[in-house]
Amino acid sequence: MADAPLPEIRSLPSWQLGRAAARGRALVAEALAAEGLKMWHHVVLSAVRDLAPVAQADLGRGIGLDPKDLVGVLNDLQAARLVVRAPDPDDRRKNAVSLTEEGGRVLARCEKAARAANDALLAPLTAQERTRLLDMVRRVAGTDADG
Numbered sequence: 001m002a003d004a005p006l007p008e009i010r011s012l013p014s015w016q017l018g019r020a021a022a023r024g025r026a027l028v029a030e031a032l033a034a035e036g037l038k039m040w041h042h043v044v045l046s047a048v049r050d051l052a053p054v055a056q057a058d059l060g061r062g063i064g065l066d067p068k069d070l071v072g073v074l075n076d077l078q079a080a081r082l083v084v085r086a087p088d089p090d091d092r093r094k095n096a097v098s099l100t101e102e103g104g105r106v107l108a109r110c111e112k113a114a115r116a117a118n119d120a121l122l123a124p125l126t127a128q129e130r131t132r133l134l135d136m137v138r139r140v141a142g143t144d145a146d147g
């Protein structure tokens with residue numbers, strides 16, 4: 001059998017990390033699709049749960065999502081009755097976003113599905129190897145243990 005193409009590219013850690021990330025995103029996206037959600041829906045639901053009530057602008061800055069894109073995601077989530085937008089109690093000119101009870105239930109299912117997808121991604125590794133890998137990836141990414 002012939003050697004795989006692009007041996008130089010494939011030898012780069014950045015290539016391998018990118019491939020692993022793409023595979024992980026695909027597995028999580030497939031798991032979230034079973035709930036009728038996309039990746040950004042999950043990210044926004046999680047951030048709203050952690051920060052609520054949160055001003056819409058602060059939410060967008062906190063997760064690094066363009067305000068126009070955030071509006072679309074929030075419109076989807078509000079139409080599905082997973083979040084509510086109401087005047088911010090601290091500044092009534094702004095919208096504050098909170099989870100609904102159903103949003104909390106859907107988020108719990110999404111978190112479980114995302115964990116299962118990540119377990120599938122890391123299935124070839126032992127528990128100790130998974131811990132070491134995550135530590136090393138965080139160091140390479142420049143994030144702390146909580147990031």
